[in-house]
Amino acid sequence: MYKIEVINIGDELLLGLRHNTHLDYLGAQFALCGQKIWRARVVNDSVSEIQRAVADAWQQADLVITTGGLGPTSDDLTREAVAQQLGLELCFDATVLSAIQARFDRLGFALTEQHKKQCYVFKQGAVLRNDFGTAPGLYYEDGRRCLVMLPGPPRELLPMFEQQVLARLVASQRLSQQTYFLQLRTCGYGESELEALVEPIVAPYPSLKVAFCVHDALVDLRLSAERKEFSQGQLKAIGAHIVDRLGASFVGFGEDSLAQVIYRALRKANRTVAVAESCTGGMLGNAFTDVPGISKVFQGGVICYTNEVKASLLSVPDALLQQHGAVSSECAIAMATGAAERMSADYGLSITGYLGPGGGDAANPLGTVHLGFTGPEGVWSQSVRFKGGRAELKSRAVVAALDWMRRELLRAGLI
Amino acid sequence: MYKIEVINIGDELLLGLRHNTHLDYLGAQFALCGQKIWRARVVNDSVSEIQRAVADAWQQADLVITTGGLGPTSDDLTREAVAQQLGLELCFDATVLSAIQARFDRLGFALTEQHKKQCYVFKQGAVLRNDFGTAPGLYYEDGRRCLVMLPGPPRELLPMFEQQVLARLVASQRLSQQTYFLQLRTCGYGESELEALVEPIVAPYPSLKVAFCVHDALVDLRLSAERKEFSQGQLKAIGAHIVDRLGASFVGFGEDSLAQVIYRALRKANRTVAVAESCTGGMLGNAFTDVPGISKVFQGGVICYTNEVKASLLSVPDALLQQHGAVSSECAIAMATGAAERMSADYGLSITGYLGPGGGDAANPLGTVHLGFTGPEGVWSQSVRFKGGRAELKSRAVVAALDWMRRELLRAGLI
Numbered sequence: 001m002y003k004i005e006v007i008n009i010g011d012e013l014l015l016g017l018r019h020n021t022h023l024d025y026l027g028a029q030f031a032l033c034g035q036k037i038w039r040a041r042v043v044n045d046s047v048s049e050i051q052r053a054v055a056d057a058w059q060q061a062d063l064v065i066t067t068g069g070l071g072p073t074s075d076d077l078t079r080e081a082v083a084q085q086l087g088l089e090l091c092f093d094a095t096v097l098s099a100i101q102a103r104f105d106r107l108g109f110a111l112t113e114q115h116k117k118q119c120y121v122f123k124q125g126a127v128l129r130n131d132f133g134t135a136p137g138l139y140y141e142d143g144r145r146c147l148v149m150l151p152g153p154p155r156e157l158l159p160m161f162e163q164q165v166l167a168r169l170v171a172s173q174r175l176s177q178q179t180y181f182l183q184l185r186t187c188g189y190g191e192s193e194l195e196a197l198v199e200p201i202v203a204p205y206p207s208l209k210v211a212f213c214v215h216d217a218l219v220d221l222r223l224s225a226e227r228k229e230f231s232q233g234q235l236k237a238i239g240a241h242i243v244d245r246l247g248a249s250f251v252g253f254g255e256d257s258l259a260q261v262i263y264r265a266l267r268k269a270n271r272t273v274a275v276a277e278s279c280t281g282g283m284l285g286n287a288f289t290d291v292p293g294i295s296k297v298f299q300g301g302v303i304c305y306t307n308e309v310k311a312s313l314l315s316v317p318d319a320l321l322q323q324h325g326a327v328s329s330e331c332a333i334a335m336a337t338g339a340a341e342r343m344s345a346d347y348g349l350s351i352t353g354y355l356g357p358g359g360g361d362a363a364n365p366l367g368t369v370h371l372g373f374t375g376p377e378g379v380w381s382q383s384v385r386f387k388g389g390r391a392e393l394k395s396r397a398v399v400a401a402l403d404w405m406r407r408e409l410l411r412a413g414l415i
Numbered sequence: 416m417y418k419i420e421v422i423n424i425g426d427e428l429l430l431g432l433r434h435n436t437h438l439d440y441l442g443a444q445f446a447l448c449g450q451k452i453w454r455a456r457v458v459n460d461s462v463s464e465i466q467r468a469v470a471d472a473w474q475q476a477d478l479v480i481t482t483g484g485l486g487p488t489s490d491d492l493t494r495e496a497v498a499q500q501l502g503l504e505l506c507f508d509a510t511v512l513s514a515i516q517a518r519f520d521r522l523g524f525a526l527t528e529q530h531k532k533q534c535y536v537f538k539q540g541a542v543l544r545n546d547f548g549t550a551p552g553l554y555y556e557d558g559r560r561c562l563v564m565l566p567g568p569p570r571e572l573l574p575m576f577e578q579q580v581l582a583r584l585v586a587s588q589r590l591s592q593q594t595y596f597l598q599l600r601t602c603g604y605g606e607s608e609l610e611a612l613v614e615p616i617v618a619p620y621p622s623l624k625v626a627f628c629v630h631d632a633l634v635d636l637r638l639s640a641e642r643k644e645f646s647q648g649q650l651k652a653i654g655a656h657i658v659d660r661l662g663a664s665f666v667g668f669g670e671d672s673l674a675q676v677i678y679r680a681l682r683k684a685n686r687t688v689a690v691a692e693s694c695t696g697g698m699l700g701n702a703f704t705d706v707p708g709i710s711k712v713f714q715g716g717v718i719c720y721t722n723e724v725k726a727s728l729l730s731v732p733d734a735l736l737q738q739h740g741a742v743s744s745e746c747a748i749a750m751a752t753g754a755a756e757r758m759s760a761d762y763g764l765s766i767t768g769y770l771g772p773g774g775g776d777a778a779n780p781l782g783t784v785h786l787g788f789t790g791p792e793g794v795w796s797q798s799v800r801f802k803g804g805r806a807e808l809k810s811r812a813v814v815a816a817l818d819w820m821r822r823e824l825l826r827a828g829l830i
Contacts, residue, residue: 012628014452016443017598017635017670020435023457028431037429039464041456042438045626049454072607073627114607132802153629155803183432192487192529211460212488213427214568220432255432275718281704282697285718289696292772292805294720301718302728303690303700309715309758313728343724357707387547388570390707 002174004030005061006040007053009068009078010152013042021154022067028255029161033175045069047077051085058086062145063174068152070135072114079120079138082149088140089123092116096127100134128164132156139168146174180232182223182239185256187403188249194219201241205230208238217399218251218258248407258402259287259294265406265414266297266347271376273405274345275301276314276335278326279355279369283398299343304335314338327352327364329381332372340374347375351401355393369397371404377412417589419445420476421455422468424484424493425567428457436569437482443670444576448590460484462492466500473501477560478589483567485550487529494535494553497564503555504538507531511542515549543579547571554583561589595647597638597654600671602818603664609634616656620645623653632814633666633673663822673817674702674709680821680829681712681762686791688820689758690716691729691750691765693741694784698813699766714758719750729753742767742779744796747787755789762790766816770808784812786819792827 006026012018020042027037038061043049050069057064069078083090096119104111118135121127125147128137133156138149148165150157169175186194191212198221202210207229213220221242225235243250252261266273277284285301288294302313307326310316316334324330332350340348353369360366371382382404386396409415421441427433435457442452453476458464465484472479484493498505511534519526533550536542540562543552548571553564563580565572584590601609606627613636617625622644628635636657640650658665667676681688692699700716703709717728722741725731731749739745747765755763768784775781786797797819801811824830 010628011451011626011637012635013438014442014455015446015637016439016441017446017628017637018630019439023428024431024434026431027429031430031432036426036459039456039458039468040429041454043454044451053454073610112607112611114610155807158804192527195488195529196527211426213425213432215433220427222426222430222432274724279704280701281709281713282700282702282716282718283704285697286695286701286809287697289694289698289718289720289809290806294696298696298720300720300724300728301697303697303704303716303718305704305710305713305715306758309689312757313715313717342727343721389573391705392570394701394704 001038002035002063003038003061004035004063004065005057006037007050007057007064007066008040008042009045009050009066010042011044013068014044022150022152022157025154025158026065026067026161029166031181033166035175045077047081050078050081054082054085058145058147063148063169064145065148065150067150067157070118070137070149070151072112072118072134078149079117082147083122086140086147088125090120091123093119093121093127093136096121096136099129099136103134126168128160130156131159131163137164139165141172146172180225180227180230180235182235183254184221184223184239184242184246185251185254186219186221186246186249187217187251187258187399187406189219189246191219194221197245198242201238201245205238208235216395217403248410251403251406257287257291258399258406259291261406261415262402262409263288263291263294263297265409267293269414271346271414272297272299272344273347273349274299274339274343276304276310276339276348276350276372277301278304278310278335278352280351280394280397280401281305283394284349284351284401287398287402299345302335302339302342310335310338314342325364327354327359327368327370329370329372329383332370332381333374333379334372336372336374337379347373347405349373349401349405351397353397355397356390367393369393369400371397371401373405373408375408375412377408380408416453417450417478418453418476419450419478419480420472421452422465422472422479422481423455423457424460424465424481425457426459428483429459437565437567437572440569440573441480441482441576444581446596448581450590460492462496465493465496469497469500473560473562478563478584479560480563480565482565482572485533485552485564485566487527487533487549493564494532497562498537501555501562503540505535506538508534508536508542508551511536511551514544514551518549541583543575545571546574546578552579554580556587561587595640595642595645595650597650598669599636599638599654599657599661600666600669601634601636601661601664602632602666602673602814602821604634604661606634609636612660613657616653616660620653623650631810632818663825666818666821672702672706673814673821675706676821676830677817677824678703678706678709678712680824682708684829686761686829687712687714687759688762688764689714689754689760691719691725691754691763691787692716693719693725693750693767694770695766695809695812695816696720698809699764699816702813702817714760717750717754717757725750725753729757740779742769742774742783742785744785744787744798747785747796748789748794749787751787751789752794762788762820764788764816764820766812768812770812771805782808784808784815786812786816788820788823790823790827792823795823
């Protein structure tokens with residue numbers, strides 16, 4: 001097994017101040033190459049911790065990737081710490097300095113002494129050009145092992161990894177493809193229900209690895225198999241069998257979001273959608289507009305935090321709001337139809353509810369959400385209830401709305 | 416130094432399939448107690464890796480926290496792996512089974528054999544009740560060290576940690592408060608500019624630790640000091656000095672978002688805001704509505720992905736769209752004023768631009784964003800240009816809009 005270890009450096013990652021997006025990103029990139037990250041660690045900005053982690057990784061892993069700690073400020077100590085630990089020599093690279101100088105001239109910034117620290121590179125290694133920032137990445141390999149040091153800011157790290165690191169790893173045959181992965185995204189079953197459902201299908205294949213991952217209300221099912229034991233066709237056949245059992249709860253293969261699945265269906269049918277949301281406050285629209293190309297099918301949305309906005313922008317009748325209240329099936333339907341009509345869309349999707357911290361009553365306690373959906377096939381509402389904090393409730397309500405629309409499009413034969 | 420080590424378990428965290436939100440959460444929780452997580456690691460769902468990590472942590476750390484791997488599905492192996500490694504005995508706990516049974520009866524689910532795995536707990540330890548799921552947490556301490564094992568789902572982990580674990584740690588005097596932290600959030604300066612700016616202020620205090628953390632366009636500056644070397648008053652005085660130097664680029668102390676700062680200012684002035692956004696597609700509204708209590712000041716928003724929606728819901732004149740285009744300062748201003756007028760808000764804030772993958776022209780290349788702002792003090796537009804992928808551009812445009820509004824409120828004396 002080829003062992004990839006990631007070391008993310010930075011106090012902020014241990015203090016709850018910043019998500020470790022690098023690990024997510026690198027994990028996904030290696031998965032695309034059929035590789036898994038073996039293990040990862042997060043260490044603080046101290047020389048001794050960085051050295052301890054690098055020494056340990058260098059002993060046990062085949063490929064060691066560090067992120068962060070290459071910047072100009074004084075809490076960035078990684079370059080020196082690693083060089084010292086691995087007995088590598090740092091030398092000043094004038095090419096790096098001129099690249100930084102050129103970048104700063106272009107941006108109209110002044111170069112400070114601090115930035116010169118970033119010009120020190122491993123004498124025995126290669127320099128990874130930074131097209132979107134100042135600190136270059138560093139690349140070093142001995143016969144067996146390889147060390148890659150990447151800068152912290154994602155907009156610098158991502159292109160550097162994709163354009164330079166992957167090419168080097170493939171060229172030096174450090175990335176081979178030994179494992180097949182197949183991911184099935186599901187919505188509707190809990191983790192253990194899903195396991196019970198797939199158990200009889202996968203039982204005949206003890207060497208097939210089955211894993212589950214829950215996020216929001218989605219559960220991903222991941223099948224992985226060694227190439228020497230399974231053909232890609234076999235894995236696909238097992239996947240197809242599971243898809244069959246999942247029925248409408250199968251969202252798609254891979255990483256497609258619910259909004260992406262809806263997008264593709266609408267694009268194919270040449271239909272459009274508009275949204276109206278109160279308590280989710282833009283998150284539903286945001287989920288749609290995270291999909292590249294969505295402007296072909298997404299007309300727009302109304303975030304209606306007041307009754308007045310519901311009436312004026314979505315034509316929800318005042319009488320309806322008086323009689324049923326803003327958190328009601330009736331209002332959800334009026335919002336969905338209002339959104340579709342006012343924004344000339346074929347489909348309207350709406351969310352209204354109490355997600356806290358205040359609000360809620362006996363009929364509609366905190367966490368109650370009414371969804372509305374309208375389209376050429378009809379008009380419906382649905383009520384759901386969730387528990388959790390504000391952020392979780394928002395996210396669950398959005399998933400519920402999107403999954404419902406997906407199921408309705410499926411029922412209508414559009415997916 | 417009291418050493419806290421976190422071990423997050425799960426293949427999905429190494430495959431880029433799920434954010435490791437647990438580490439962020441635990442880091443923030445310990446920071447509130449004046450403690451730092453010493454280091455963290457992520458290991459895959461294999462018995463040997465889990466055991467290796469736990470053994471290493473148990474040797475070097477004072478408090479070891481594991482997350483994940485306690486669930487009912489067969490890829491959850493943690494409980495057994497840890498017990499074996501540390502020589503602890505697992506025994507069946509009938510109380511846990513009845514709690515799961517009661518929960519399932521309430522929800523109308525059937526209990527499967529799988530769930531019984533979750534009823535095994537350390538004979539020598541304590542059980543942490545799970546109020547929001549099935550798998551209980553486990554707590555074990557010997558004289559010096561403490562092990563806490565928490566379930567993976569955030570809605571189970573969070574309340575368990577806050578209501579049970581913290582209380583136990585404080586009661587056993589494992590959490591003492593030895594360090595002061597002061598975080599200053601800034602927007603406007605880059606990381607190295609900020610360091611140059613604070614350098615003369617912090618230079619006289621060599622034992623003061625200064626760290627920087629960049630996220631989106633915000634840079635957090637974190638000062639930390641040992642209690643035995645600084646008084647809280649001294650740290651505050653240094654902070655005040657830095658705030659003074661930062662001027663309008665100082666956002667606030669701690670973790671307040673830009674939207675929270677705006678919320679407080681509007682609430683105090685008894686004024687309201689409405690938004691209009693095209694390319695950010697709901698993310699601006701979502702940023703506002705992440706703030707608890709925002710309904711007091713936030714009227715709503717329009718997500719206008721088509722010219723027709725800009726005209727019908729925001730009263731942007733057709734002639735203006737024809738003459739200047741939808742991506743223009745003129746349109747941004749019309750969207751902001753339209754949002755304020757149509758939603759009866761005191762302030763209107765708008766974003767329009769090309770964020771890709773397609774779109775853009777010579778005058779407004781991809782990444783160009785026009786912002787519009789209207790309020791009792793006047794009407795303005797501003798143009799900004801960013802580089803990056805779709806998601807990053809959306810997020811940067813939202814931060815730019817919010818920070819601009821914050822600065823305008825500051826100028827108007829409302830902050």
